[in-house]
Amino acid sequence: MSEAFDVWRVRKDFPILEQRVHGHPLVYLDNAATTQKPRAVLEAIRRYYEEDNANIHRGVHTLSQRATAAHDAARERVRRFLNAARPEEIVFTRNATESINLVAQSYGRAFVGEGDEIVISAMEHHANIVPWQMLCQERGAKLVVVPMDDSGTLLMDEFERLLGPRTKLVAISHLSNALGTINPVAEIVAMAHRVGARVLVDGAQAAYHMPVDVQALDCDFYVFSGHKLYGPTGIGVLYGKASLLEEMPPFMGGGDMILSVTFEETIYNGLPFKFEAGTPDISGAIGLGAAIDYLTGLGMERVGAWERELLKYGTEALQSAPGVRLVGTARNKASILSFVLEGVHPHDVGTILDQEGIAVRTGHHCAQPVMARFGLAATVRASLACYNTREEIDALVSGLKHAREMFG
């Protein structure tokens, strides 16, 4: 399958990859933090500002109508991408973090009470921990954490044991940003639904690596960020089942989320506008729509297959590199190579690699509880995207050898 995926042709779509850093060709392996943008996305945003820029929904003039149509079309692209049943189930936010906060504040305020339980996993990003902690504090609810084993695999027996009649919501990452573990989300949803709990899936890392079908998963909420999916920063998505979104109160008040306002009473707008107060990130949504078109044009299955091949290549290369220990070795994994290099602090590794033009992330990856679980303060994380190559992994391995020589 990988023969059909011409990574060198794909790379040509990303102008930023052509540059040199410190005299070396840029090797961009920080994709879990944010991905680079293809020309199609850059052009869609430029075209919007050059030709259609106007505020949406409020104008009868031509530009406003064009901008509104483009914004609606972007929502439809997201709907199709996630296989949501209806466009009203797609709420635009700023990012995955805001989407999670929206559910915590809106669903949480309406449905979570004293003594209720929110279940998360031990491998969550801070964005899928802190909003629930805040909610629990406010409502007198309890945060319950499902543990994982030494490979970074969720303990499903424990998960089942921790579910109960007080479980109101399960919030779980589809793909762990610190370990690369893919969680069995469909199974988790089925188990949670059996006890009457709702499920939010944090798809910030999964959505650009694998096809997502929210109806097949049967999750109640699914969130992701545009900027990790080859789209612009400032745009995010909350998918929610319409029946649930209907029942939830607004998150923020202001223009666009209302049908009518008097000083005595405000009547809220329907879905999805009830959750989209104020002028949205119009160009961001259009850019995200273009990113989705680009990615589906490449083919999610083919992208996934190429990235799996790279992950296998990278895993084997790092496992045989002297002094490297991988952190996160779950059987079902994608796109993340998190590791420590014996005798060299991760930040020093990152700095030396940067001198060779290689961009990786070092630190706790906004997942301090994961680091604590593995007894580490930080790791080095190389994360893959559709445009990465085997040669780039070779460059990483050779950079690590140099780092060891310098510090060894």
Ligand SMILES: Cc1ncc(COP(=O)(O)O)c(C=O)c1O
């Ligand atoms: C698993 C996961 N969830 C949530 C987030 C938050 O994404 P954002 O900062 O775009 O809101 C990230 C970002 O790295 C992530 O990896």
